[in-house]
Amino acid sequence: MEEHIVIIGNGISGVTTARHIRKLSDKKITIISAETDHFFSRTALMYIYMGHMKYEHTKPYENYFWKKNRIELKRAFVKTVDHANKQLQFADNTMMSYDKLVLAVGSKPNKFGWPGQDLEGVQGMYSKQDLDMLEKNAPNNKACNRAVIVGGGLIGIELAEMLHSRNIPVTFLVREESFWGGVLPSGESGMINRHILNSHIDLRLGVNLKEILSDENGRARAVVIAETGEEIPCNVVGLTAGVSPNIDFLRDSGIELGRGIKVNPMLETNIPDIYAVGDCAEQHEGINGRRPIEAVWYTGRMMGETVAQTLCDNPTEYKPGHWFNSAKFIDIEYQTYGWVFSKPREGEIHFHWKHPDDTKCITINTEEATGKFIGINTFGIRMRHQIFDRWLTEERTTDYILEHLKDANFDPEFYALFEKDIVAHYNKTYSKNIQVKSKSWARIFSKA
Amino acid sequence: MKALTYIGLAIFLIGLSIFTGSIFLGNFELKQSDLTTFLENKGIENELLQKELQSAVITGEKMDIFTFSSNVRGALEKNNAHYDALIAKYDAEKDWTKKGEQYQYRINDKDFRAMSFSLAKKSGTGFVVENRGLMWFLTFGLGIIGALLFILPQLKLLGPPGIKNNGVYHNPATNRGWIAWLVLVYLVVFYIMLYFMADYVVNWTFILDPISKALSGGEASQWFVYGFLYCVIMIVMAVRMYIKYRHNKYQVVRTTSVLFFQIVIAFLIPEIMTSLNMPAYDFKNAFPLDYDFFFDWNLDSLINSGGIGLFILVWGIVLTLVIVPVMVYFFGKRWYCSWVCGCGGLAETLGDPYRQNSSKKMFSWKLERWLIHSVLVFSLVMTLVTLYCYFTGASSFIGIPSNWIKDTYSVLIGAWFAGVIGTGFYPIFGNRVWCRFGCPLAAYLGFVQRFKSRFRITTNGGQCISCGNCSTYCEMGIDVRAYAQKGENIIRSSCVGCGVCSAVCPRGVLKLENGPLDGRINPTDVLLGNDVDLMDYVNNKNAS
Ligand SMILES: Cc1cc2nc3c(=O)[nH]c(=O)nc-3n(C[C@H](O)[C@H](O)[C@H](O)COP(=O)(O)OP(=O)(O)OC[C@H]3O[C@@H](n4cnc5c(N)ncnc54)[C@H](O)[C@@H]3O)c2cc1C
Ligand code: SF4
Ligand code: SF4
Numbered sequence: 004m005e006e007h008i009v010i011i012g013n014g015i016s017g018v019t020t021a022r023h024i025r026k027l028s029d030k031k032i033t034i035i036s037a038e039t040d041h042f043f044s045r046t047a048l049m050y051i052y053m054g055h056m057k058y059e060h061t062k063p064y065e066n067y068f069w070k071k072n073r074i075e076l077k078r079a080f081v082k083t084v085d086h087a088n089k090q091l092q093f094a095d096n097t098m099m100s101y102d103k104l105v106l107a108v109g110s111k112p113n114k115f116g117w118p119g120q121d122l123e124g125v126q127g128m129y130s131k132q133d134l135d136m137l138e139k140n141a142p143n144n145k146a147c148n149r150a151v152i153v154g155g156g157l158i159g160i161e162l163a164e165m166l167h168s169r170n171i172p173v174t175f176l177v178r179e180e181s182f183w184g185g186v187l188p189s190g191e192s193g194m195i196n197r198h199i200l201n202s203h204i205d206l207r208l209g210v211n212l213k214e215i216l217s218d219e220n221g222r223a224r225a226v227v228i229a230e231t232g233e234e235i236p237c238n239v240v241g242l243t244a245g246v247s248p249n250i251d252f253l254r255d256s257g258i259e260l261g262r263g264i265k266v267n268p269m270l271e272t273n274i275p276d277i278y279a280v281g282d283c284a285e286q287h288e289g290i291n292g293r294r295p296i297e298a299v300w301y302t303g304r305m306m307g308e309t310v311a312q313t314l315c316d317n318p319t320e321y322k323p324g325h326w327f328n329s330a331k332f333i334d335i336e337y338q339t340y341g342w343v344f345s346k347p348r349e350g351e352i353h354f355h356w357k358h359p360d361d362t363k364c365i366t367i368n369t370e371e372a373t374g375k376f377i378g379i380n381t382f383g384i385r386m387r388h389q390i391f392d393r394w395l396t397e398e399r400t401t402d403y404i405l406e407h408l409k410d411a412n413f414d415p416e417f418y419a420l421f422e423k424d425i426v427a428h429y430n431k432t433y434s435k436n437i438q439v440k441s442k443s444w445a446r447i448f449s450k451a
Numbered sequence: 452m453k454a455l456t457y458i459g460l461a462i463f464l465i466g467l468s469i470f471t472g473s474i475f476l477g478n479f480e481l482k483q484s485d486l487t488t489f490l491e492n493k494g495i496e497n498e499l500l501q502k503e504l505q506s507a508v509i510t511g512e513k514m515d516i517f518t519f520s521s522n523v524r525g526a527l528e529k530n531n532a533h534y535d536a537l538i539a540k541y542d543a544e545k546d547w548t549k550k551g552e553q554y555q556y557r558i559n560d561k562d563f564r565a566m567s568f569s570l571a572k573k574s575g576t577g578f579v580v581e582n583r584g585l586m587w588f589l590t591f592g593l594g595i596i597g598a599l600l601f602i603l604p605q606l607k608l609l610g611p612p613g614i615k616n617n618g619v620y621h622n623p624a625t626n627r628g629w630i631a632w633l634v635l636v637y638l639v640v641f642y643i644m645l646y647f648m649a650d651y652v653v654n655w656t657f658i659l660d661p662i663s664k665a666l667s668g669g670e671a672s673q674w675f676v677y678g679f680l681y682c683v684i685m686i687v688m689a690v691r692m693y694i695k696y697r698h699n700k701y702q703v704v705r706t707t708s709v710l711f712f713q714i715v716i717a718f719l720i721p722e723i724m725t726s727l728n729m730p731a732y733d734f735k736n737a738f739p740l741d742y743d744f745f746f747d748w749n750l751d752s753l754i755n756s757g758g759i760g761l762f763i764l765v766w767g768i769v770l771t772l773v774i775v776p777v778m779v780y781f782f783g784k785r786w787y788c789s790w791v792c793g794c795g796g797l798a799e800t801l802g803d804p805y806r807q808n809s810s811k812k813m814f815s816w817k818l819e820r821w822l823i824h825s826v827l828v829f830s831l832v833m834t835l836v837t838l839y840c841y842f843t844g845a846s847s848f849i850g851i852p853s854n855w856i857k858d859t860y861s862v863l864i865g866a867w868f869a870g871v872i873g874t875g876f877y878p879i880f881g882n883r884v885w886c887r888f889g890c891p892l893a894a895y896l897g898f899v900q901r902f903k904s905r906f907r908i909t910t911n912g913g914q915c916i917s918c919g920n921c922s923t924y925c926e927m928g929i930d931v932r933a934y935a936q937k938g939e940n941i942i943r944s945s946c947v948g949c950g951v952c953s954a955v956c957p958r959g960v961l962k963l964e965n966g967p968l969d970g971r972i973n974p975t976d977v978l979l980g981n982d983v984d985l986m987d988y989v990n991n992k993n994a995s
Pocket of ligand 2: 921924925926927928929931941945946947948949950951952953963
């Protein structure tokens with residue numbers, strides 16, 4: 004009898020784990036989820052509401068895929084994990100036993116105990132259920148005259164864009180003095196502020212939510228701003244002040260928990276044969292300066308790939324490579340490679356270039372003493388992941404990167420290119436004389 | 452702004468209704484003299500036929516086109532019935548000579564509609580014929596004005612430049628809803644009329660006679676109507692493309708290119724060639740999409756047209772055998788399918804709102820490969836048979852009658868597949884039904900693209916978030932995401948390089964590009980961000 008591996012969570016981390024176990028072995032695999040029958044792309048939830056896609060389109064695999072790959076799917080909520088007997092108990096009190104258990108249970112939206120946070124019309128934007136609820140709460144601008152979004156992160160701006168796509172007026176409350184100001188350098192974050200305002204979203208910076216007021220039916224009717232006491236009437240309140248691991252059901256399981264499920268670099272929990280991956284996993288210590296919890300798609304995928312190796316007798320440490328990420332702020336795409344912090348750390352300097360049209364800019368982070376390239380943020384210009392990854396590995400200098408910037412451009416053909424402007428600005432700022440080299444396929448394809 | 456679009460829509464629908472309704476207008480009265488010249492020009496010496504036609508359509512009564520057409524066809528049938536009876540009679544009498552003589556008096560069933568069309572063209576009277584300019588304005592004019600009023604406000608309504616597919620799946624016109632089905636029915640009926648009942652739409656040709664005469668000196672045929680309409684629709688819908696993709700230079704340049712090739716190369720130049728008594732030729736239309744290039748009548752006409760004919764003959768062969776594959780090697784199939792081709796041009800303009808309806812199922816991919824390669828084989832066998840018969844004078848080859856296979860291909864593939872289904876099904880099955888499932892040229896280009904080309908869609912390392920926009924908006928039904936999320940480049944024979952997957956990707960994952968063959972399929976080790984050596988600088992940081 005093959006070992007039975009049970010995975011709780013059918014998100015990117017759980018599904019990647021299952022796919023890779025199947026590639027490597029014949030083990031029996033079961034994926035459990037309370038959310039949906041099939042894996043879908045959480046990152047695409049917004050596009051369903053906006054009408055770019057239907058739910059069906061967000062499923063990366065056709066329905067036959069699971070059977071063909073002998074991955075069993077079970078739709079149920081796991082109530083408790085009994086590791087002594089290696090059993091799971093479901094909400095309907097039925098049981099399932101496992102030989103190895105992978106927790107890939109993801110996140111849930113943060114709530115900070117605001118008065119009124121559980122009223123009707125107040126919701127997060129994380130799950131398929133949240134999306135269905137939004138469809139009910141805010142089908143159009145007749146049913147919803149205004150929505151207020153609390154929390155200026157990536158999900159917040161997506162929610163703003165979503166509601167705006169149905170012509171619902173949106174007020175966007177951001178605690179920081181500038182959008183995503185804790186992550187983005189001020190030049191970039193300022194540009195995004197203006198872009199949000201230009202997109203007719205009522206962005207309020209440096210404000211906190213005090214409470215949500217109820218109407219006589221227990222529905223949200225307005226929010227109150229802490230700083231000014233201003234009351235903003237609305238029918239829908241979106242809470243998007245970050246997410247945290249979805250681990251309440253594990254409280255008494257004996258599995259060591261912090262903010263998330265504590266794991267070592269092998270992604271093992273304190274209990275033998277139980278592993279955790281994705282949003283819910285918390286490293287005892289962040290790997291290579293990363294945060295202990297990394298709630299992004301890519302890391303979920305990487306952890307899934309890694310733990311599958313371990314489960315198939317090839318014990319492998321989780322070793323994420325150079326940091327990268329991407330997002331889209333309404334119409335402005337953002338990519339990042341390496342590290343750029345909102346303020347340069349000790350010994351680092353930021354070079355910033357912005358296009359006059361105020362929709363494109365880059366920031367490069369450099370180690371001042373050595374000139375070594377540490378990371379880049381790019382807005383409105385696509386860059387080649389593979390090249391930056393290599394440059395980071397090769398520890399190139401920022402001078403080198405600017406000289407070869409054309410190799411890195413990834414915009415569609417015929418797009419206007421800005422390497423010359425960028426480098427001219429760099430030369431002026433630092434009194435250098437760097438010449439941009441023309442694009443070279445040989446360099447692009449050479450290996451690190 | 453919004454109001455303007457509604458006004459535009461109303462004007463467009465009025466124009467469309469008048470255009471559609473115009474086929475019911477007018478009276479058709481054939482003059483004796485016209486009939487006589489017609490039969491003489493055709494070289495038909497058949498008194499019975501002349502009599503039948505006379506009594507059918509020169510009655511002094513006013514007829515609409517449907518009665519007129521049915522009377523003409525009735526007369527032709529009676530004529531054929533008469534000779535069929537004689538044939539049967541002589542057959543029974545075993546009088547072979549007499550039996551053989553009768554065949555020349557029969558009219559080929561295929562030619563009924565064409566004869567009816569030609570006679571109707573001579574005999575139309577009434578409002579349309581007398582008010583061609585006004586009718587042009589009420590049909591084409593209102594259609595264009597209405598459509599532009601509908602489209603232009605998008606410049607403001609869509610908001611800042613960027614991908615705006617908002618509401619595509621909430622709109623019954625684009626989510627396979629009732630409007631889409633209505634449009635499908637309209638298009639299908641339109642194509643059936645155009646291909647198989649051209650006499651019914653003879654009024655449309657009256658409307659365009661002045662333009663046709665100005666261009667080529669001849670009267671408008673149904674094909675002229677189609678060509679003109681094609682150009683008009685492409686121009687208007689290109690305006691929509693320019694607005695929708697104004698942030699994307701690739702789309703803007705590409706749209707301009709297909710417009711140029713359609714209007715100048717496919718439409719104007721052939722008309723001008725006709726006016727100069729040359730054989731009309733669309734210089735970009737490559738065999739085997741141009742399936743009748745090697746038909747005997749075309750070869751004869753080219754050979755008999757002196758220098759230019761010969762040039763076309765050589766050009767046509769070089770185009771297919773050299774230019775097409777060499778260009779695909781350098782730029783991918785896209786140089787033809789989404790930069791030059793007329794079918795592609797319509798798909799990328801009129802069809803763009805429907806691109807998301809192409810099926811991404813594995814089943815469709817299998818069906819696609821079966822169908823498109825079958826059509827390619829079909830077209831090649833047909834051409835082989837035709838050429839063999841042309842040069843040897845035989846009437847069939849390897850048991851296949853040349854006329855039969857040509858007719859079958861023309862009707863099944865040329866008319867039904869490429870036209871009725873290929874375009875008619877846009878609203879429900881996506882805008883590349885023909886290009887994806889049927890076009891033999893696409894199959895040929897696809898082989899080259901798949902196996903020897905510098906073109907690829909590069910996947911940007913590990914940046915894909917599996918959102919599915921690329922797959923949803925791929926008009927060729929390619930599951931782009933399936934490759935992108937694995938970090939693999941997309942190298943598929945069917946990709947027409949429209950660039951929309953790259954445009955709609957919210958994470959900048961896809962880039963269409965031409966580069967060295969090495970590294971095309973596996974650019975480097977697939978890079979998803981995992982298992983790269985640690986970043987030393989962070990270690991240094993931690994140490995300090
Ligand atoms: C709107 C939105 C947009 C995003 N956009 C991006 C982006 O652009 N880029 C990016 O990198 N990241 C993005 N993210 C973050 C990214 O989606 C997450 O990091 C990722 O989905 C986490 O995957 P996971 O597999 O760890 O968990 P999840 O996808 O959350 O999957 C966990 C699953 O486990 C189920 N589950 C939990 N507990 C139980 C239980 N007890 N019993 C049964 N089932 C259970 C849950 O219902 C859920 O289905 C976005 C997130 C959201 C919400
Ligand atoms: S893969 Fe991309 S470029 Fe190719 S046909 Fe599909 S959408 Fe167009
Ligand atoms: S659109 Fe981009 S991010 Fe989305 S699935 Fe396709 S390649 Fe991936």
